[in-house]
Amino acid sequence: MNRLLFRHARLLDPESGLDRCGDLLVEGDRIAAIGGDLPAADAELVDADGLCLAPGLVDMRVQLREPGAEHMESIETAGRAAAAGGVTTMVALPNTDPPVDDVSVVEFVARRAREVKLAKVHTYAAATKGLAGRDLAEMGLLAASGALGFTDGVKAVSDALVMRRVLAYARTFDLLVLQHPEEPSLAGAGEVTEGETATRLGLPAITPAAEVIMIERDLRLVEITGARYHVAHVSTGAGVEAIRGAKAQGLPVTCDTAPPYFTLNETAVGDYRTFAKLSPPLRSEWDRRAVVEGLRDGTIDAIASDHAPWDQDSKRLPFSSAAYGIVGLETLLPLALELYHNGHMPLLDLMRRLTSNPAALLRLPAGRLAPGTPADLVLFDPDAPWRISTDDFRSKSKNAPFDGRPVQGRVRRTVVDGRTIFRTEG
Amino acid sequence: MQGVARSAVFPHRHLLGIEGLSPKDVDHVLDLADGYVELNRQTEKKRSLLRGRTIINCFFENSTRTRTSFEVAGKRLGGDVINMSVAASSMHKGETLVDTAMTLNAMHPDVLIVRHPESGAVQLLSEKLDCAVINAGDGSHEHPTQALLDALTIRRRKGRLGGLTVAICGDVLHSRVARSNIALLNTMGARVRVVAPSTLLPAEIERLGVEVFHDMGRGLEGVDIVMMLRLQSERMHGAFVPSTREYFYFFGLDYEKLRAAKPDALIMHPGPMNRGVEIGSEVADDIDRSLIRQQVEMGVAVRMACLEILTRDLGNGPPLQ
Numbered sequence: 193m194n195r196l197l198f199r200h201a202r203l204l205d206p207e208s209g210l211d212r213c214g215d216l217l218v219e220g221d222r223i224a225a226i227g228g229d230l231p232a233a234d235a236e237l238v239d240a241d242g243l244c245l246a247p248g249l250v251d252m253r254v255q256l257r258e259p260g261a262e263h264m265e266s267i268e269t270a271g272r273a274a275a276a277g278g279v280t281t282m283v284a285l286p287n288t289d290p291p292v293d294d295v296s297v298v299e300f301v302a303r304r305a306r307e308v309k310l311a312k313v314h315t316y317a318a319a320t321k322g323l324a325g326r327d328l329a330e331m332g333l334l335a336a337s338g339a340l341g342f343t344d345g346v347k348a349v350s351d352a353l354v355m356r357r358v359l360a361y362a363r364t365f366d367l368l369v370l371q372h373p374e375e376p377s378l379a380g381a382g383e384v385t386e387g388e389t390a391t392r393l394g395l396p397a398i399t400p401a402a403e404v405i406m407i408e409r410d411l412r413l414v415e416i417t418g419a420r421y422h423v424a425h426v427s428t429g430a431g432v433e434a435i436r437g438a439k440a441q442g443l444p445v446t447c448d449t450a451p452p453y454f455t456l457n458e459t460a461v462g463d464y465r466t467f468a469k470l471s472p473p474l475r476s477e478w479d480r481r482a483v484v485e486g487l488r489d490g491t492i493d494a495i496a497s498d499h500a501p502w503d504q505d506s507k508r509l510p511f512s513s514a515a516y517g518i519v520g521l522e523t524l525l526p527l528a529l530e531l532y533h534n535g536h537m538p539l540l541d542l543m544r545r546l547t548s549n550p551a552a553l554l555r556l557p558a559g560r561l562a563p564g565t566p567a568d569l570v571l572f573d574p575d576a577p578w579r580i581s582t583d584d585f586r587s588k589s590k591n592a593p594f595d596g597r598p599v600q601g602r603v604r605r606t607v608v609d610g611r612t613i614f615r616t617e618g
Numbered sequence: 619m620q621g622v623a624r625s626a627v628f629p630h631r632h633l634l635g636i637e638g639l640s641p642k643d644v645d646h647v648l649d650l651a652d653g654y655v656e657l658n659r660q661t662e663k664k665r666s667l668l669r670g671r672t673i674i675n676c677f678f679e680n681s682t683r684t685r686t687s688f689e690v691a692g693k694r695l696g697g698d699v700i701n702m703s704v705a706a707s708s709m710h711k712g713e714t715l716v717d718t719a720m721t722l723n724a725m726h727p728d729v730l731i732v733r734h735p736e737s738g739a740v741q742l743l744s745e746k747l748d749c750a751v752i753n754a755g756d757g758s759h760e761h762p763t764q765a766l767l768d769a770l771t772i773r774r775r776k777g778r779l780g781g782l783t784v785a786i787c788g789d790v791l792h793s794r795v796a797r798s799n800i801a802l803l804n805t806m807g808a809r810v811r812v813v814a815p816s817t818l819l820p821a822e823i824e825r826l827g828v829e830v831f832h833d834m835g836r837g838l839e840g841v842d843i844v845m846m847l848r849l850q851s852e853r854m855h856g857a858f859v860p861s862t863r864e865y866f867y868f869f870g871l872d873y874e875k876l877r878a879a880k881p882d883a884l885i886m887h888p889g890p891m892n893r894g895v896e897i898g899s900e901v902a903d904d905i906d907r908s909l910i911r912q913q914v915e916m917g918v919a920v921r922m923a924c925l926e927i928l929t930r931d932l933g934n935g936p937p938l939q
Contacts, residue, residue, distance in 0.1 A: 391820040392637075394737040394758030394797055399821075464738030508716050510739035512757070 193220050194610050197232055198571065201240030205247065205561035206544035216245055218567040221609035225563055240571055243604055246543050247559045248280025248311075248568035251524060252448060252550040253424060253496035255346075255517070256313070259300065260289025265501035265588045267301065271310030273521040273587035275614035278570035278603040279497070281551070281558050282521070284315040286323065287345035293318035293329045295337045302338055310613050311606075312568070314556070316341045319358045319369060325349055328357060332365050340554050341368035341422065346471060346500075346516070348372045348406055355410060359419035368553070370422040371410055373431060374472055378402040383512060385473045389458045395511060400475060404430035411438045414445060422553065423447035425498055427472045429482030436491040446553045447491070450498035451520060451527035452593070454483045460593055466507045466514035467593040470498075487545060488536050494550040497524040501589030518592045522585050527594070529574060529601035539574065571605040578602055628927045632744045632751040635760035636801035644806060647923050648770050654919035655774075658694070668697030671728040671929055675701045676718075677754070678734040683889060683914070684754050684763075688731050691921035697728075715739060719746040728929055732756075737794075750928040752921075758792050764888055765798035767920040769806065771913050772843055775884060780807030785837050785879075786828075787813040788847035788869060788896050789858070791820050795888045796847055800826050813837030815869065817858045818849075834869060838878040846871050846887045846897050854895065862895045872898040876907075884909050 196218040203214050203226065215230040216223060251274065257265035274282050284301060286292030292301065292315050305313035317339035318329045331342055342362060348371055349355045355371075362369045382398030384390045390397035407423055411434065414421045426432055426447045438445045452460075452470055457477045460468040468474060475483075486492040500517025507514050520527075528546060531537045551559030558568055580597045582590040606614040628646055630638070657663055673692040675685050685701065692699035704718065713721075715734075722730060729750045732740045737757030744751040755761040773779055784803050790796045790812050803810045804827045812823060813831040824830050831837030838844060849865065859865045871885065885901055885908045893899045902908055 386821040388822040388825040391822055391826065392797075394756075394760070394794060396758075397821060464741060505714060508714070508742075510715060510734065510736035510742055512736040513715075 195219050195233070195235035196238065196607070196610065196612075197230060197235035198238045198240045198245050201243055201245035201571065203245050203561060204540055204543050206540050207548040207560050208562065209540065210561065211540050216561070218569070218607065218610045221567055223561065223563050223565055223567050226561065238571070238605065242573065243571050244539070244574050245561070245569060245571050247547040247561050248570045248606060248608065249278050249524060249546045250550040250554070250556065250559050251279045251282040251497045251499070251521065252494055252554060253450070254282045254284055254499035254521065255287065255501065256284045256301070257501055258288065258304065259297070263588075264503045264506075267304040267313060268308045268310070269586065269588040270499070270501070270521065271305075271308045271313070273519070273585060274311035275606045276586050276603065277497070277522040278525050278572060278606050279311050279521055280568035280570065280606060280608045281312040281314065281556060283340055283554065284313060285345040286316050286318045286343065291318050291323050292316065292339070293321050293323065295330070295333055298334060298337045298339050309611070311608060312558075314338065314340045316343050316370065318342070319344050319349055320354065323347060325351055325354060328361055331361055331367060335365055335367050340556070341370050343370035343424070344372070346372055348374050348376060350376045352409060352413070356413045356417065359413050359417040359421065363417050363419040366420070368420045368422055370424050371406070373403045373406045373423050373426065374398070375402045375406045378405060383469065383473065384461055385458045385475050387458060387476055389461055393461065393464065398473060400428045400430065400479060403428045403472060404434050407431050407434045411443060411445065414438070414443050418444070420444045425450050425453065425472060425496070426486065426492060427453040427475050427483060428479045432482050432486035432491055436486070439491065446493045448494035448496045448550070449483050449487065449492050450496055451524060452518065454480060454487065455527050455530060456480070456593065464511040465593060466509065466511055467518060467591055469511060469514050469516055470518065471516035484531065484536055487531060493545065493553060495524070495528050495545045496550070497521050501587055502591045503589055507591050519585065519587045519589055520592070521587060523580055523592065523594055525570070525572060525603060526580070526599035526601040530599065532574070533600050567607055567610040569607040570603060572601060572603045574601050576600065576602040633762050633924055633928060634741050634744060634751065634753045636762045636765050636798045636805065637760070639805065641805055644766070644769065644802060647766055647920065647927065648773060650926060651766070651770050651916070651919040651923035652774070654922040655916065658915070658918055663694050664696060665694060666696040667926055668692065668695040668929060671697040672726065673697045673699045673729045673731065673925065674722060674727045675699060676704055676722065676730055676732045677702065678704045678732070678739070679755070681733055681754070684733065687914070687917040688754065688921050691918050691925055694918070695922055695925055697925070715743060716746055719743045723747050723749070729925060752924055752928065755794050757794065758797070759794050760798045761794040762798050763917070763921055763924060764795050765802040766924070767913055767916040768799055768845070768886060768888070769802055770916045770920055771886065771909050772884075774916070775909065776842065779803065782842040783809045783811065783840060784843040784845060785811045785813050785841045786845045786847065787834065787837065787871065789818045789849050789853065790814050790823060790847065791818045791858075792850065792853070793847050799845065800828055811837055811841065813869070815859060834875040835878050838875060841879045842883055844871060844876065844879055844883055844885050846885070848888065848890065849892060849896050851892070866895055870894070870896055870898060871901050873901060876901060883907070886910065886913060889914070
């Protein structure tokens with residue numbers, strides 16, 4: 193049996209609040225023991241002096257592009273990117289071609305993930321057939337085949353009546369519904385956040401209110417239906433505030449955000465940098481700070497990479513024609529660690545947003561560092577300085593606005609079910 | 619930039635926008651253009667300054683006035699001007715803008731004049747080309763030669779730009795002419811106002827250095843220049859304003875509204891005009907107040923000046939990769 197002993201690691205388990213130096217023994221695909229000086233016996237010894245050992249990251253929002261656009265990313269290349277980023281579980285959006293609105297596609301993704309054997313891959317399924325926003329997808333059957341939640345992906349379910357039915361139907365089976373928070377009729381053809389940058393560049397703009405309007409509408413529908421509701425990539429202060437209020441009220445609401453929304457603001461678009469074209473768009477500095485505050489006080493439950501691979505041809509275009517989104521699997525940890533290094537959050541709190549919180553809201557047996565749980569681990573140096581180089585990405589696509597950014601925190605080893613899927617020397 | 623030295627007098631390789639130009643740069647273009655105004659009034663208008671130069675008019679959006687103006691300017695300076703209507707050709711075959719740029723680059727043009735419906739597209743093109751690029755209008759971003767010709771028109775009538783008060787009226791939201799003019803007039807020390815209903819103003823426009831008015835009476839009070847903007851027909855009927863009738867009533871320029879301006883205030887419009895929508899015919903055709911035809915004349919002179927300046931220091935470009 194495969195045995196792996198991490199010696200003298202700083203063990204971080206957000207779930208139990210564990211944060212101390214010690215050893216961790218992996219046997220087979222499980223964590224066997226955690227403690228002081230564990231006997232090495234015949235185990236492979238990993239000297240983890242000065243390194244953190246935490247549950248592998250649970251990235252609750254990635255786009256895989258397989259099936260349908262394998263020239264941009266595949267389950268295998270995304271798996272390698274995840275491994276390099278310390279991500280041991282990722283959850284894919286259903287916006288593939290064909291979309292994940294049929295049991296067969298859920299099974300296809302699961303089979304490909306089993307063949308590839310890198311990070312664990314789960315998928316959401318479409319809330320509506322064909323992601324068209326009209327007719328309910330087979331949510332019950334899709335959930336039974338393994339879909340973790342229901343969403344129309346990068347599009348909001350815009351029709352209020354359809355959304356009410358999605359939530360009500362989801363409530364029947366106690367399913368999670370995830371929403372892209374933007375009122376499309378208000379966003380119109382907008383591409384960047386309304387404000388001075390948009391005005392100077394002459395780009396069609398979206399009022400940040402488009403986010404909170406959608407969130408508040410949905411919260412009223414959650415009140416009516418009682419469904420579990422998750423707001424994806426929250427990016428505005430008003431959006432965070434609405435969710436804060438709903439949580440105080442006791443509604444079954446959760447949310448996540450992604451690194452660009454707490455590391456960049458609208459000015460990153462600069463001279464029409466399509467790598468900074470996101471949906472939702474980068475916001476004002478005020479909103480960025482509100483997102484940091486939402487993470488700090490726990491209103492924002494999780495940080496996801498929002499990994500959106502696009503090839504050069506999709507981004508090397510005039511701004512208005514370019515695709516939305518950036519790759520993020522390999523930069524999730526170091527960018528999130530900026531919150532720790534800048535003094536906004538304790539390390540354990542930050543890791544909670546990356547591991548146990550998303551695992552809990554997705555009801556996955558992951559994100560824990562406890563004997564008997566799956567040995568999904570990330571070993572990282574929290575302080576190691578380096579510069580992000582998009583050329584080095586394992587992802588098939590390199591679209592990220594972070595090239596050259598100095599960051600701290602580097603993954604040394606990633607373990608999934610006891611198997612080392614990534615390692616690098618210090 | 620190998621093979622391309624930048625002139626100390628005009629230290630820019632391209633003309634992509636007014637933003638980034640200094641007062642000295644602007645004066646330099648206008649001074650040179652002044653000379654071309656006189657040349658253009660002669661019978662013999664031809665010069666050989668651009669002999670052997672290839673100028674491509676590359677228009678991804680329909681235009682008659684601007685394209686013709688550039689064509690006339692290029693030909694008067696002796697250059698070979700080629701017109702490409704790209705809207706009708708390769709873009710429809712799925713070729714990307716960057717591919718088009720590479721194709722054109724291989725033909726060794728000296729100057730590319732580009733109009734494109736998307737903001738920032740001309741800059742993207744310029745990054746992929748070895749030749750000089752003139753922005754002839756990109757989306758709602760900039761239209762620098764229009765602002766320069768407007769400045770020349772004003773300077774020739776008023777003798778200066780600094781200290782004047784200029785009201786820019788109408789569809790500022792979608793107007794590249796407005797953005798370029800705001801930048802240029804601010805650079806040259808004029809005071810700029812914008813006058814429009816809120817639906818036609820972009821957010822935080824005041825951050826660009828303008829005073830905002832929603833009322834023509836107050837907005838035009840004491841101004842030296844009234845610049846009207848064109849209202850695109852698809853924006854007239856309910857989308858941004860309820861009707862042309864209502865728009866003209868509140869924001870169309872007529873003598874009644876013009877009374878608030880200085881007695882010697884002048885009227886400008888980048889054309890083509892929608893008579894009875896943003897401007898009344900009697901005002902537009904008032905030979906004492908309206909500069910609209912002079913603007914067209916100045917357009918050719920300014921574009922000649924720009925072509926001269928950008929080709930002045932062009933060496934032989936780098937070889938193809």
